[in-house]
Amino acid sequence: MKYAYALTAMLCGFFVGCSEQKSEPLPDLPPVEIPADVYGFYSGQMPCDYCDRRIVDMDLLSDGTVLAVQTTVKGTAQVDTLRGTFVYADSIVKMDLSDKTVHWDFKRDKVGNLAYMKQGDVFRDADGMKAVMVRFYKKIKK
Template identity: 70%
Template sequence: MGCSEQKSEPLPDLPPIEIPADVFGFYSGRLPCDNCNQRVVNMDLFNDGKVMVVESIMKDSVNVDVDTLRGTFVYADSIVKVSLSDNSVRWEFKRDKVGNLAFMKLGDVYHDADGMKAVLIRFYKKIKR
């Protein structure tokens, strides 16, 4: 009875989540690959929320496929969520205390059969003067 007359008030504007400046930058490392021998990823996180990934996939000792993927990322609670190629590729990474990104699978940090994490290491580029 009373629900039909209930008026909803507009939600308050929430402040935007600020991404720490030290999240932006260049990362490189290897990610797991089910259908290949090796997957090397170079990833740039830009301060406008965009990301560019150059992915090299080695299927055998001779054939290497190189792809450039573009998309966006968000950062919250030490998690970097990357969306590439119109949401067809989605990755999540947990940021560690030194700034590297550990690949996550199904909400947990990924470990291979040997117990090793797949980590993208943050590289600091020297600014040319």
């Protein structure tokens, strides 16, 4: 019985000693910078289970906002304007649109186009084709 009390006292001392550890503050991390060539106009076709076709035109703006115009065709065409924000890290563009009710992820390829991602992987349809948003480069007028 004496040993049970001693063991209990040792365990309580161990837990109390561990709970008093002070953690060091985390260092300030530099902000993630978005490469300038990510910003721009993109257009492409997105997958759609409930419609015939879904075409999206979107602008990724330098202030981290997105303006997307989505045309959904199911017998007739319906046009929706979606606004939101995006972040870029590790070649992935993550977007939250329409008050965070719509979330899209894209993997940026080596030429700057964006491939739609679903559940963490680049989406491929039944024929193995990717849904790609093509980046359009505008000519600078002199």
